[in-house]
Amino acid sequence: MNDLGKRIRKLRREKNLTLAELAGERLTKGMLSLIENGKAQPSIESLHYIAERIGVEVSTLLNDNNVEQLRVLLFEIEEDFKKISNPYIKKDIKKMKQMYEKIQIHREKLLGNHYEEIRLLDIATRLETFLHIDDDPSTMYDVIEFYEKIHAYNQVIHCFSFLGSTAFNRNDYRIALQFMQEGEKRVHPFLHLIDKLSILDMHYILTVLYAAIDDKTNTQRHLELALKIAHENKIYYRLDDFYRFTLSQAIGEGDEVKSRYYLEKLTQHAAFTEDKAATSMLAFFKAHYANNIEKNYKQVPSFASYLDYSIDLEEKKDILILYKIEEAYSYWAQGLYKEAIESSKNIEIPSYVHHPTDLAIMYQGFAIRALSHLELGEKELAKSEILYAYQGVNDFPDTLYKSFIQQAYEKIQYGKRAR
Known part of the structure; x- marks a missing residue:
């Protein structure tokens, strides 16, 4: 000094x-x-x-000599940051602590005068949130203002996406949406300066958040905007996310034609990308389609062949859980209650799953297990399982899965028949 x-x-x-x-x-x-x-x-x-x-x-x-020093640091930090696949698992938490310590050495130099300073401050702010050091959003708003001064509007979108994801991970869906709505409003005059991938990201997140609060009109509007951008610009980025989202919607609505179309699209995309996680997800979606659209319960166990056990199950354990729920459903629907309980015995809800629809599907697994216990005369176990599922979805929008859980609750608690 x-x-x-x-x-x-x-x-x-x-x-x-x-x-x-x-x-x-x-x-x-x-x-x-x-x-x-x-x-x-x-x-x-x-x-x-x-x-x-x-x-x-x-x-x-x-x-200005500091700038070159920070540029070298930023290159190193960016490379490390790309390797963080899940900020809530042990191995990535350790990496993030190391990154944060490297940035902190230079923290007093990060005043927002150059891109390097702003980006390092941006990453430090994210790390502070992930590591539970500081979750005050005002620091990210400082970063946003710095980005706006240098017209880095792509990064402005990413900052608001981060704020939205932080609220989303606390299940504060409306607050998450408010962050994204503010971001959309702030960058709207500068859309011509923003790359299509960032705009696509924004519309995808808005699609998911509007769906989380059951706003079907705006969900569809942003979904159509995103798909239009993707098709017009031949962008394949996030296409699998949009296919999965649309397929889930179609199955939930019982739309056989639309469900079959997007299941084919998802299958083609997985084959084209040769992505192991995408291929493994087909186990769930094909089983989900068979159970809810075709009612072909006997076929469901065969879809386990799509699961690739070489992927990191700590990071992707939701894939196996989702498939196991469908497998349990197929056994329950055939009256194979012991098999349904066996299939669902390891079902748990990963800490990184937050969307109401995803959560409702997983809570349905507990309802299937509860109904199976009931059929085997294990009523107390059934009551315990169904109460957990019923309370879990109580505040969620109405879906196929919530309806299943509510009907199971009424049957177990009050002896009502399914409607």
Whole structure:
């Protein structure tokens, strides 16, 4: 900081300014003297004020040599950040702590004057949230304003997406949507400056969030906008996400034609990409289609062949759980209650699953197990299982899965027949 003080003094004298003239109304002459002598550290606001009074950029006060140093650091951090597949599992938490410590060494230099500084501050803010160090959104709003000053509107979208995802992960769906609506509004005048992938991301997230609060009109609107952008620009990014979303909607609505069409699209996409996770997800979707559209329960166990056990099950365990729920459903529907219980015995809800529809599907697994216990005369076990599922979906939008759980609850608790 002594070098900073020396640079301020040198520039002040070059401009023929006295201490009092530079201090102006926002700093005292004494404080400025301490800063110049390296005995006090200026705040970010004071640094910007001093730079403005002298008529230079803040980077001039800080010395541009720092930029190259931060650029090297950013390259390293970006490479490490790309490798974080799930910020809530142990191995990635360890990586994030190491990254955060590297950034913290340079934290006082991150004042938002260059892209490198802004991006490092951006990543540090995300890491603080993931590591539960600080989850105050005001820091990310500072980052957003810095990005806006350099017209980095792609990054503005990503920042609002992060704020939205933070609220979403707490199941605060409406707050998550408010963040994304604000982001959409702020970048709207600058859409011509934003790449199509970022716009596609924005519409996908808005689609998912509107669905989470059961706003069917806006869900469909953003889904159609996204698919239009993807088709017109021949973009395959996120296409599997949109196919999965649309297929889930179609099956939930009992639309056989639409369900078959998007199941074929999803199958083709998995074959084209040769992605192991995408192929494994076919086990669930084909079983889901067979159970709910075709009612071909005997075929469901054969879809286990799509599961690839070489993928990291700590990260992708929802894939196996979703398939096992469908397998249990098929056994239950055939009256094979012991097999249904066996298939569903390891069902749990991963901590990273938050969308109401995904959660409802998983809670349905407990309802299937409850109904199977009931048929085997194990009523107390049935009551325990169904109560957990029923309370879990109580505040969720109406879906095929919620309806199944509610009917199971009424049957187990009150002896009512399914409607």
